[in-house]
Amino acid sequence: MEEKVIEIKDLLKAKRFSEVKEYLKEINSVDISSLFDELKGEEIILIYRLLEKEKAAEVFTELDSDIQEKLIGVLTDKELKDVIDELYIDDAVDLIEEMPSNVVKRILKHIGAEDRQIINKLLQYPDDSAGSMMTTEFIDLKENMTVAEALEKIKKIGVDSETVYTCYVLTVTRKIIGVVTLEKLLLSNLDTKIADIMDQSIIKINTLEDQENVAKMFDKYDEYALPVVDKEDRLVGIITVDDALAILKEEQEEDFERMAAIRPSEDTYLKTSVFTHIKNRIGWLLILMLSATITGTVLAKYEAAFEALPLLVSFIPMIMGTAGNSGQQSSTIIIRALATEEVTLKDWLKVLWKEIRVGFLVGIVLLIVNLVRIYIQYKDIQLALVLGLTLIFTVMVSKAIGSMLPILVKKLKKDPAVVAAPLLTTLIDLCAIVIYFQIATTLLTGLK
Amino acid sequence: MEEKVIEIKDLLKAKRFSEVKEYLKEINSVDISSLFDELKGEEIILIYRLLEKEKAAEVFTELDSDIQEKLIGVLTDKELKDVIDELYIDDAVDLIEEMPSNVVKRILKHIGAEDRQIINKLLQYPDDSAGSMMTTEFIDLKENMTVAEALEKIKKIGVDSETVYTCYVLTVTRKIIGVVTLEKLLLSNLDTKIADIMDQSIIKINTLEDQENVAKMFDKYDEYALPVVDKEDRLVGIITVDDALAILKEEQEEDFERMAAIRPSEDTYLKTSVFTHIKNRIGWLLILMLSATITGTVLAKYEAAFEALPLLVSFIPMIMGTAGNSGQQSSTIIIRALATEEVTLKDWLKVLWKEIRVGFLVGIVLLIVNLVRIYIQYKDIQLALVLGLTLIFTVMVSKAIGSMLPILVKKLKKDPAVVAAPLLTTLIDLCAIVIYFQIATTLLTGLK
Numbered sequence: 001m002e003e004k005v006i007e008i009k010d011l012l013k014a015k016r017f018s019e020v021k022e023y024l025k026e027i028n029s030v031d032i033s034s035l036f037d038e039l040k041g042e043e044i045i046l047i048y049r050l051l052e053k054e055k056a057a058e059v060f061t062e063l064d065s066d067i068q069e070k071l072i073g074v075l076t077d078k079e080l081k082d083v084i085d086e087l088y089i090d091d092a093v094d095l096i097e098e099m100p101s102n103v104v105k106r107i108l109k110h111i112g113a114e115d116r117q118i119i120n121k122l123l124q125y126p127d128d129s130a131g132s133m134m135t136t137e138f139i140d141l142k143e144n145m146t147v148a149e150a151l152e153k154i155k156k157i158g159v160d161s162e163t164v165y166t167c168y169v170l171t172v173t174r175k176i177i178g179v180v181t182l183e184k185l186l187l188s189n190l191d192t193k194i195a196d197i198m199d200q201s202i203i204k205i206n207t208l209e210d211q212e213n214v215a216k217m218f219d220k221y222d223e224y225a226l227p228v229v230d231k232e233d234r235l236v237g238i239i240t241v242d243d244a245l246a247i248l249k250e251e252q253e254e255d256f257e258r259m260a261a262i263r264p265s266e267d268t269y270l271k272t273s274v275f276t277h278i279k280n281r282i283g284w285l286l287i288l289m290l291s292a293t294i295t296g297t298v299l300a301k302y303e304a305a306f307e308a309l310p311l312l313v314s315f316i317p318m319i320m321g322t323a324g325n326s327g328q329q330s331s332t333i334i335i336r337a338l339a340t341e342e343v344t345l346k347d348w349l350k351v352l353w354k355e356i357r358v359g360f361l362v363g364i365v366l367l368i369v370n371l372v373r374i375y376i377q378y379k380d381i382q383l384a385l386v387l388g389l390t391l392i393f394t395v396m397v398s399k400a401i402g403s404m405l406p407i408l409v410k411k412l413k414k415d416p417a418v419v420a421a422p423l424l425t426t427l428i429d430l431c432a433i434v435i436y437f438q439i440a441t442t443l444l445t446g447l448k
Numbered sequence: 449m450e451e452k453v454i455e456i457k458d459l460l461k462a463k464r465f466s467e468v469k470e471y472l473k474e475i476n477s478v479d480i481s482s483l484f485d486e487l488k489g490e491e492i493i494l495i496y497r498l499l500e501k502e503k504a505a506e507v508f509t510e511l512d513s514d515i516q517e518k519l520i521g522v523l524t525d526k527e528l529k530d531v532i533d534e535l536y537i538d539d540a541v542d543l544i545e546e547m548p549s550n551v552v553k554r555i556l557k558h559i560g561a562e563d564r565q566i567i568n569k570l571l572q573y574p575d576d577s578a579g580s581m582m583t584t585e586f587i588d589l590k591e592n593m594t595v596a597e598a599l600e601k602i603k604k605i606g607v608d609s610e611t612v613y614t615c616y617v618l619t620v621t622r623k624i625i626g627v628v629t630l631e632k633l634l635l636s637n638l639d640t641k642i643a644d645i646m647d648q649s650i651i652k653i654n655t656l657e658d659q660e661n662v663a664k665m666f667d668k669y670d671e672y673a674l675p676v677v678d679k680e681d682r683l684v685g686i687i688t689v690d691d692a693l694a695i696l697k698e699e700q701e702e703d704f705e706r707m708a709a710i711r712p713s714e715d716t717y718l719k720t721s722v723f724t725h726i727k728n729r730i731g732w733l734l735i736l737m738l739s740a741t742i743t744g745t746v747l748a749k750y751e752a753a754f755e756a757l758p759l760l761v762s763f764i765p766m767i768m769g770t771a772g773n774s775g776q777q778s779s780t781i782i783i784r785a786l787a788t789e790e791v792t793l794k795d796w797l798k799v800l801w802k803e804i805r806v807g808f809l810v811g812i813v814l815l816i817v818n819l820v821r822i823y824i825q826y827k828d829i830q831l832a833l834v835l836g837l838t839l840i841f842t843v844m845v846s847k848a849i850g851s852m853l854p855i856l857v858k859k860l861k862k863d864p865a866v867v868a869a870p871l872l873t874t875l876i877d878l879c880a881i882v883i884y885f886q887i888a889t890t891l892l893t894g895l896k
Contacts, residue, residue, distance in 0.1 A: 028649045030669050155634060164631045165613055182630060183612045186603060201476045219697070221478050222690045224672070241689065242670045249667070252700055253784065259707060260780030261773055269785040270798065277806045281777050282813055285843075288773050289814060292766035293821070300762035307758050314748035316764055317877055318740035325709055325736050329729050332708035336701065337717040350718060358725045365730055366737060373741070395733075429765055 004031075005038045012043055021050045029055055033062035045074050057086030065098040072103055081110040088162045089115065090135035090243065093122045130214050131207035133247070134228045134237030139167040143177060143195040147188045154182070163240055166225040169198050174234040176202055176227055204229050207236060211247045218244035255339075258417045259332070261288060291426040295433055302437040311378075312440055315387060316433075322366065323394040323432035324425065330355055330402030331424055335416045338406060348407050352400060359399035363392030386440050393439070394432045401427055452479075453486045460491055469498045477503055481510035493522050505534030513546040520551055529558040536610045537563065538583035538691070541570045578662050579655035581695070582676045582685030587615040591625060591643040595636045602630070611688055614673040617646045622682040624650055624675055652677050655684060659695050666692035703787075706865045707780070709736060739874040743881055750885040759826075760888055763835060764881075770814065771842040771880035772873065778803055778850030779872055783864045786854060796855050800848060807847035811840030834888050841887070842880045849875055 004027065011020045024032065024047070032051070036044050036059075048056060048071065060068065060083050072080060084092065084107060092111070096104050096119065108116060118136050125131030139161050141150050150167065158164040167185075169178035178198030188197050203221050205214055205228045217226060218241055228237040254264035261284035265272060272280075299316075306312045334351060337343035343351060367388035374384040405424055406416035452475065459468045472480065472495070480499070484492050484507075496504060496519065508516065508531050520528060532540065532555060540559070544552050544567065556564060566584050573579030587609050589598050598615065606612040615633070617626035626646030636645050651669050653662055653676045665674060666689055676685040702712035709732035713720060720728075747764075754760045782799060785791035791799060815836035822832040853872055854864035 025648050026650075028651055028669060031649075151634070158631065158635050164634065182634070183606065186599070186612065186630070187606050200473050201479075202474075203476055219693065221476060222693075245667065245670075245693070256704070256707070256780060256784055259704070260776050262777050262781065268790040269781060270791060270795065270802075274802060274805045274809070277802070278809050278813075281774075281806070282810055285770060285773055285777075285810060285814065286817060289766055289770045289817075289839075290821075292769040295765040295769075296762040299765060300759065303758045303761075306761060307755070310751045310755050311748065313751075313754060313761050313764075314744040316761075317743040317747065317768060317881070318737055320765060320768070321740040321743075321873065321877070322733060322737045325733055326729075328708050329710050329733075332704060333710065333717055336704055342716040343718060347718065354718075354722060354725070357722045358729070361722070361726050362730055362733060365726075366733065369734060369737070373738075425769065429769070433765070 005035060008035065008047070009039070009043065012046060017046075017050060020047065024051060024055075029058040030062055032059045036063060036067055041070060041074070044071065049079075053082055054086060057083055061087065061091050068095065069099060069103060072099070072106070077110070080106065084110045088135050089118055089122065089137055090133065090162070093119055093132070096123070125207060128211045129207060130205045130209040130211065130228050130239060131237070133211055133214065133243050134207075134239050135162045136237045137161045138225075138227075138235075138238040139164060140170045140174075140235065141167050141180065141194050143169050143193070143198065145194045146190065147185050147192045147194070147197070148190040150180070150185055150194055151190075154185075162238065163225050166223075166238070168227055168235055168238075169194055170235055176204065176229070176235050178202070179227075202227070204233075205239065207231075212251050214239060215244045215247040215251065219248060255417050261285070288425060292429065294426060295429040298430060299433050299437075302433075302441070305437055305441050309440075309444065311383075312437075315436075319387075319390055319394060319436050320429055320432050322391060323398045323428050326359065326362070326395045327398035327402035327424055327428040330399045331406055334403045334406045338410055338416055343407075345407060345411055348404065351403050351407065355399040355403040356396055359396035360392065362399075363395040366391045366395065382444055386443050389443075390432075390436045390439050393435045397431050397435065398428045401431070453483060456483065456495070457487070457491065460494055465494075465498060468495065472498060472503075473500075477506035478510055480507045484511060484515055489518060489522070492519065497527075501530055502534060505531055509535065509539050516543065517547060517551060520547070520554070525558070528554065532558045536583050537566055537570065537585055538581065538610070541567055541580070544571070573655060576659045577655060578653045578657040578659065578676050578687060579685070581659055581662065581691050582655075582687050583610045584685045585609045586673075586675075586683075586686040587612060588618045588622075588683065589615050589628065589642050591617050591619075591641070591646065593642045594638065595633050595640045595642070595645070596638040598628070598633055598642055599638075602633075610686065611673050614671075614686070616675055616683055616686075617642055618683055624652065624677065624683050626650065627675075650675070652681075653687065655679075660699050662687060663692045663695040663699060667696060703865050709733070736873060740877065742874060743877040746878060747881050747885075750881075750889070753885055753889050757888075757892065759831075760885075763884070767835075767838055767842060767884050768877055768880050770839060771846045771876050774807065774810070774843045775846035775850035775872055775876040778847045779854055782851045782854045786858055786864055791855075793855060793859055796852065799851050799855065803847040803851040804844055807844035808840065810847075811843040814839045814843065830892060834891050837891075838880075838884045838887050841883045845879050845883065846876045849879070 008020060008023065011017075011023065027035070032047075032055075035047075039047070044067070048059070051059060060071070063071070075083070087095070092107075092115075096107060099107065111119065122132065122134070122136070137160055139154055139157060141153065145153075154164050154167065165182045167180050167182070168176050169180060171177055178195070178200050179202055180194060180198045184197050203217065203223065203226055205217065205226050207228055207230050214226075218239075223241070225238050225240045227235050228239060230236045250266075257264045261281075263280040263283060265276065265280050267276070334343060370391060371384045371388050374387055375381060378384075402424060405427070409416045456468060456471065459465075459471065475483070480495075480503075483495075487495070492515070496507070499507060508519070511519070523531070535543065540555075540563075544555060547555065559567065570580060570582070570584070585608055587602055587605060589601065593601075602612050602615065613630045615628050615630070616624050617628060619625055626643070626648050627650055628642060628646045632645050651665065651671065651674055653665065653674050655676055655678050662674075666687075671689070673686050673688045675683050676687060678684045698714075705712045705728075709729075711728040711731060713724065713728050715724070782791060818839060819832045819836050822835055823829060826832075850872060853875070857864045
């Protein structure tokens with residue numbers, strides 16, 4: 001990448017434009033768009049003008065919105081019209097949503113009345129719905145067409161379609177009755193009827209479907225494109241796998257952030273301001289800090305115990321840490337299993353039984369290791385026993401809470417990844433402290 | 449899904465097979481394969497035999513390996529040959545890798561000598577390499593062919609190719625000089641030369657490339673298929689986006705598990721045995737437990753302080769919790785940013801400076817909230833000050849450590865998601881305890 005930037009800069013400086021043009025042919029449009037991050041304004045526009053029309057549009061859609069805005073600022077009306085003509089409707093909608101209003105005005109001037117109407121309609125769908133993701137440029141066929149007629153139609157309207165690889169067979173009322181791939185068409189006889197080769201097992205998406213579910217459907221069915229239908233079951237658009245992949249990535253990114261008690265953000269790390277970083281993190285930190293004071297208040301009730309035996313305090317980090325880690329293991333596994341639908345709500349008893357067994361056996365191992373360590377370090381068999389028993393019970397309880405809480409939260413129709421984490425920490429810390437000091441005050445004779 | 453299972457079971461019981469056959473046409477092969485999970489052995493084989501040949505093979509590849517094995521057990525030689533003939537080479541390789549040796553023997557009997565040779569070669573590539581993922585069934589063209597000749601070739605060999613949508617233009621020594629999509633072919637004039645329409649910006653994958661990098665390339669370039677080349681730069685296979693998506697999901701799943709201190713596993717939650725669950729979780733729990741004893745040992749050094757003022761102990765959960773959460777926020781953000789290459793090693797100073805500012809300002813907010821709370825609860829301004837100062841310093845230190853540790857681990861060429869977590873917890877807990885008690889013993893007059 002570095003060398004490419006230097007090479008292009010040198011060629012531009014030497015005004016060897018035809019060489020730049022040849023050079024650009026061998027670079028993928030995604031890589032060209034990342035080149036732009038390293039170049040200055042005048043270099044960007046120079047290179048952009050050396051690209052072939054189709055590739056220029058490809059590069060344009062890959063650019064960050066701030067560079068798109070700058071570029072639009074220097075393009076002539078003719079050049080802007082060329083870009084917009086090449087954009088698919090869904091990319092045009094994304095562009096309009098991201099640009100400031102003066103730029104949007106200039107863009108809309110170059111869009112035909114018909115397309116403008118479609119764009120307006122798409123802008124009205126809720127933000128995270130299938131309707132807002134879809135494009136209206138698809139290929140529709142009739143069931144009594146022959147393969148030859150279908151191929152003819154594809155050749156005629158294909159250049160404006162987002163994909164020519166999946167075609168939809170519609171009735172007169174625009175209901176889908178079949179799907180046929182270009183591969184199937186190409187490998188069939190020219191006089192075969194579409195009805196005879198179309199696939200009737202159709203997976204449909206509703207316009208109001210949440211984008212997360214849309215992404216999951218692509219993941220499940222491995223399709224290149226899926227059709228979107230309105231309330232009356234009429235085909236109104238399609239979504240292609242690349243849009244689904246982007247959503248899948250965004251949603252997973254959000255899950256990671258939620259797991260680390262951060263409010264999900266859309267920008268990259270370095271581009272996000274300090275203030276926004278603070279805003280995204282302070283909420284959970286405050287909630288978790290205040291909820292930890294509950295544990296502190298309970299801990300204060302055992303003051304007499306650790307006044308009598310201050311050594312007890314030094315094991316608090318280990319016990320709370322082990323309880324927290326055990327619980328987090330279980331909750332992460334169950335949150336993921338719920339998300340991928342490997343585990344459903346009705347499996348709760350199976351899960352609980354499994355986690356209790358896992359917790360018990362893991363606890364036994366930790367108990368043995370601790371018995372040995374504490375006996376060696378302090379030669380105190382009573383203390384070793386207290387800590388061993390505490391570990392077994394806290395690990396079992398933590399695993400039970402960690403696995404059941406996400407299921408309960410899901411049952412209440414909330415997102416387990418969001419609601420479970422802070423509640424989990426507080427509950428588990430509390431339980432660990434109570435278990436520890438109850439066992440200690442019961443078993444240690446010096447504390448009675 | 450539930451209703452479909454019941455309906456099919458009823459139809460089967462009533463022996464209304466032709467209705468089942470019609471019914472199956474309207475169900476997607478992915479859904480049929482999940483139906484199989486709910487059916488008994490004899491029902492599965494009945495339904496399988498009612499499927500059209502092509503769909504049967506599609507359903508077969510979607511099945512879990514235990515059901516595949518059972519099914520192969522009851523298929524006749526003729527039926528088995530039909531399945532295997534329909535499989536793409538990469539799916540055949542996966543199947544052979546998962547079946548027990550007696551089944552593999554039966555499968556290999558039905559594979560032609562040429563394909564057997566290819567399969568043997570693919571089996572020799574390292575497990576997680578591009579070579580082991582690829583398929584050798586692709587369409588290659590020559591640059592002096594016309595579009596008509598190319599389409600003719602696709603029609604002839606297309607049925608055996610994993611995809612007909614991306615074709616590769618090769619020299620006589622099988623080096624790639626261009627890529628041309630079926631869309632482009634179909635929309636061009638029949639007498640155009642391939643050389644004039646092929647795309648020369650080629651993204652290639654090496655056979656030994658790690659599968660994680662392969663998945664990242666698909667994610668970056670949004671391609672439907674990518675070519676795989678050997679050491680001599682000759683095209684030997686292709687990988688399609690569906691395989692990349694599966695890898696991407698698997699790798700992300702693993703990252704989630706690592707973040708929760710679990711050894712990544714491949715099976716689903718309910719199918720994993722208790723023993724395996726324990727094996728996957730006990731390692732980190734032991735390491736984290738033992739490392740927490742270091743914190744405990746340091747804590748024991750301050751025994752005199754909390755003997756003099758036992759109330760100090762009750763704030764330990766809050767301070768360690770806040771430190772841990774602050775650090776985890778930073779490390780998660782940086783681990784993700786490193787993975788997506790938003791942040792690179794050379795950005796470390798920018799990151800550190802940002803995290804220190806974020807930590808300072810977050811600390812100020814937490815300080816104020818705590819000052820108020822502790823003053824109200826205990827009417828002790830000195831104690832409130834100790835806790836406030838402790839929070840500012842621990843949050844800043846935690847964020848600095850949390851952000852720098854992943855970068856350091858990456859610099860040492862290890863995986864930040866694996867190595868950073870346990871080290872992080874131990875380091876941050878230690879720092880929090882030391883900061884807290886140093887500030888307390890310095891400021892609180894009663895402790896001097």
